[in-house]
Amino acid sequence: MRCAVGMTSPPDLFYENNLWFSWQYLAGLDEAGRGALAGPVCVGAVILPHDSPLLLQTLSGVRDSKQLTPRRREKLVPCIKQVALAWGIGFASAVEIDELGIVPATRLAANRVLEAMPILPDFLLTDFRLELPELDLPQAALVKGDQRSLSIASASVLAKTARDALMIEQDVRFPQYGFAHHKGYGSLAHRLAIAKFGFSPIHRKTFRIKSGNT
Numbered sequence: 001m002r003c004a005v006g007m008t009s010p011p012d013l014f015y016e017n018n019l020w021f022s023w024q025y026l027a028g029l030d031e032a033g034r035g036a037l038a039g040p041v042c043v044g045a046v047i048l049p050h051d052s053p054l055l056l057q058t059l060s061g062v063r064d065s066k067q068l069t070p071r072r073r074e075k076l077v078p079c080i081k082q083v084a085l086a087w088g089i090g091f092a093s094a095v096e097i098d099e100l101g102i103v104p105a106t107r108l109a110a111n112r113v114l115e116a117m118p119i120l121p122d123f124l125l126t127d128f129r130l131e132l133p134e135l136d137l138p139q140a141a142l143v144k145g146d147q148r149s150l151s152i153a154s155a156s157v158l159a160k161t162a163r164d165a166l167m168i169e170q171d172v173r174f175p176q177y178g179f180a181h182h183k184g185y186g187s188l189a190h191r192l193a194i195a196k197f198g199f200s201p202i203h204r205k206t207f208r209i210k211s212g213n214t
Contacts, residue, residue: 010060011153013048015142019123020050023138025085027114027121028151029130031106032065032159037194038177038184038203039167040091041102043109043130044159047086047119048151055150058083062153064146065160073161080154086119087154089162098206107132127152174200186210 019026025047033041048055062076081087090113092105100108110132114121124132124139131141145152164183171180177193177200184190184202191209199205 010056010063011146011148011150013056013150015125015140015149016048016050016151019125019140023123024050025119025121026050026123026125026151027086027117028145028149028153028155029110029113029124029126030065030146030152030156030159031109031127031130032156032163033184034102034106035186036184036204037186037190037207037209038094038179038200039163039170040093040202041097041106041109042159042163042166043090043106043113044155044157044162045086045088045090045110045113045117045121046080046084046151046154046158047117047121048083048154049085052083055083059150059154062150062157064144064153065156067147068157070161070164073157073164076157077161080157084154086117087158088113088117089158090114090116091163091166094202094204097204101206103129106130107134111135125149125151127156170202174202 027045027047029045031043090109092109097105124137126141127145128141128143146156167179167183176197178189182190
């Protein structure tokens with residue numbers, strides 16, 4: 001299966017190819033939902049095979065999830081899962097974000113996905129600000145890693161689609177907030193809904209909400 005879409009310059013395997021000389025199971029990690037006002041933060045993890053000559057071609061449509069439409073992301077998900085040696089998704093709830101802070105909660109979500117992975121990675125390649133110093137695993141954090149590394153970009157797509165799906169489910173529970181449209185981020189419509197209805201159980205009550213119409 002080839003999952004290609006014509007987009008901007010794709011992430012590649014430059015970092016992976018250098019690391020695969022020393023480590024077999026390299027996991028790319030990225031998060032989604034870090035800056036939202038509601039819902040969990042989500043971390044995706046993907047271990048790609050290093051002996052697949054068609055890997056770049058097969059996943060040629062994969063990009064940083066923010067550069068893809070929802071439809072393109074959904075199309076890529078089965079491609080990533082099919083080709084990956086292992087993949088996973090981890091969440092930390094809004095309550096945990098309020099209790100711990102967004103950085104520790106994001107790390108909690110990352111630890112959860114790694115613990116649930118069917119293959120234990122021996123090296124972590126993460127997007128910038130997703131370092132996991134508490135883990136005794138070699139790792140590297142890349143600035144704009146989801147635009148440079150295919151492993152991280154693949155994790156980005158899985159995290160974004162999983163979190164979006166969850167927020168669409170929450171829209172059924174709390175239709176007054178419009179979660180299906182803005183996925184919990186601070187759009188004007190969302191902020192106006194908070195002002196009118198107050199916080200829901202899945203809102204991050206410690207996050208600062210911007211006022212005004214911008």
